[in-house]
Amino acid sequence: ARARDLATVNAVAETLNRSTNIQEALQTSLQRVVELMNLRSGWVFIQEDGGYTLAAHRALPEPLAANDAAAMAGDCRCLQLLREGRLRQAVNTVPCLRLENAGWPQVRHASVPLYTAGRAVGVMNLLLPEGRNLVGRELDMLAAVGHQIALAVERNRLFEEVRAKEAARGELIEKLLTAQEDERRRIARELHDEAGQALTALILNLEMAERAAPPGEAARLERLRAIAEHTLGELRTLIYELRPTILDDLGLGAAIRWLVKEVVEPNGIKVDLQLQGLERRLPHAVETAVFRIAQEAFNNMLKHAQASHARVAVGVDHREVSITVEDNGRGFNPAAVPPSRTGRGLGLLGMRERAELLGGRLVVESTLGQGTRVHGVLPLRDGGG
Numbered sequence: 001a002r003a004r005d006l007a008t009v010n011a012v013a014e015t016l017n018r019s020t021n022i023q024e025a026l027q028t029s030l031q032r033v034v035e036l037m038n039l040r041s042g043w044v045f046i047q048e049d050g051g052y053t054l055a056a057h058r059a060l061p062e063p064l065a066a067n068d069a070a071a072m073a074g075d076c077r078c079l080q081l082l083r084e085g086r087l088r089q090a091v092n093t094v095p096c097l098r099l100e101n102a103g104w105p106q107v108r109h110a111s112v113p114l115y116t117a118g119r120a121v122g123v124m125n126l127l128l129p130e131g132r133n134l135v136g137r138e139l140d141m142l143a144a145v146g147h148q149i150a151l152a153v154e155r156n157r158l159f160e161e162v163r164a165k166e167a168a169r170g171e172l173i174e175k176l177l178t179a180q181e182d183e184r185r186r187i188a189r190e191l192h193d194e195a196g197q198a199l200t201a202l203i204l205n206l207e208m209a210e211r212a213a214p215p216g217e218a219a220r221l222e223r224l225r226a227i228a229e230h231t232l233g234e235l236r237t238l239i240y241e242l243r244p245t246i247l248d249d250l251g252l253g254a255a256i257r258w259l260v261k262e263v264v265e266p267n268g269i270k271v272d273l274q275l276q277g278l279e280r281r282l283p284h285a286v287e288t289a290v291f292r293i294a295q296e297a298f299n300n301m302l303k304h305a306q307a308s309h310a311r312v313a314v315g316v317d318h319r320e321v322s323i324t325v326e327d328n329g330r331g332f333n334p335a336a337v338p339p340s341r342t343g344r345g346l347g348l349l350g351m352r353e354r355a356e357l358l359g360g361r362l363v364v365e366s367t368l369g370q371g372t373r374v375h376g377v378l379p380l381r382d383g384g385g
Contacts, residue, residue, distance in 0.1 A: 063102030277316030305329025
């Protein structure tokens with residue numbers, strides 16, 4: 001008998017520890033208890049949304065199983081006792097209104113409350129063979145099983161709570177990133193339409209004035225025109241960094257080439273650029289995420305790395321897109337760079353969040369004196385395009 005009790009406890013513990021689905025775990029655990037203890041039937045109620053719902057059942061009496069176990073809905077004596085705090089330990093006999101209303105000849109069952117940290121999370125009811133009562137040893141064993149089940153239920157509740165919070169956090173980050181991109185696009189458009197056109201008009205007027213002016217005045221107007229042209233060039237770079245139209249119009253490959261040719265190489269860094277599989281367009285969110293990851297990696301490289309050479313590789317297959325940016329700069333310790341006013345830590349965090357938001361991952365590897373490597377992988381859930 002003790003061997004059977006031990007086998008029951010071990011079987012339930014193994015089931016609860018192995019399963020990642022709480023419904024399957026409860027169903028299998030109840031089945032093990034009923035079979036190993038030679039019981040007639042069993043069912044488990046779990047607290048949910050302020051009430052109790054049927055979470056698992058095994059060999060329910062036919063009147064209770066009929067119509068998708070409709071008779072198991074609603075209140076009953078065991079749940080009343082549980083709510084009132086009067087069902088604190090496993091007991092042999094609890095009068096069952098459900099069995100009584102169904103006209104079942106045996107109207108009592110054993111009940112095992114499911115407690116964890118002093119809080120009731122449910123109850124396991126067991127229908128015994130007629131004339132049988134559980135002995136003290138069996139009740140103690142069922143109390144241990146009930147505690148294990150309660151811990152699994154509570155663990156699952158906490159997991160679901162964390163998952164819901166993570167989902168809400170992901171939705172918030174997605175909204176923030178979308179709003180950020182929309183705002184970047186709006187500012188870039190306004191700079192192009194207003195400041196850009198104004199500077200272009202100024203340059204044209206300065207050219208006209210320069211042609212009509214005497215030599216001394218013409219030289220001064222030429223210097224002013226040069227300043228205006230330089231400012232227009234800087235403005236166009238700013239517009240492209242805010243939201244490059246090339247990304248929207250021509251795709252990720254062209255946008256990465258633009259970053260390398262217009263932002264990185266002019267700063268004296270030789271770049272080995274490798275693009276593969278970018279002939280087709282990728283989902284808009286993926287293209288934006290990869291572009292921003294590359295942009296942030298380049299910004300960090302230019303601000304901090306003191307590098308002379310870099311390698312940039314972006315590759316796409318039918319399942320995922322990967323990006324690698326590495327340099328031969330002075331390196332740093334990623335763990336020692338918290339988010340700060342310099343923006344470097346925030347930039348690393350932003351890159352990771354962009355990747356994780358799309359179900360991907362991003363790793364930053366760096367060692368002092370040995371350069372930095374940023375590697376990200378993002379899935380293509382819809383196959384790309």
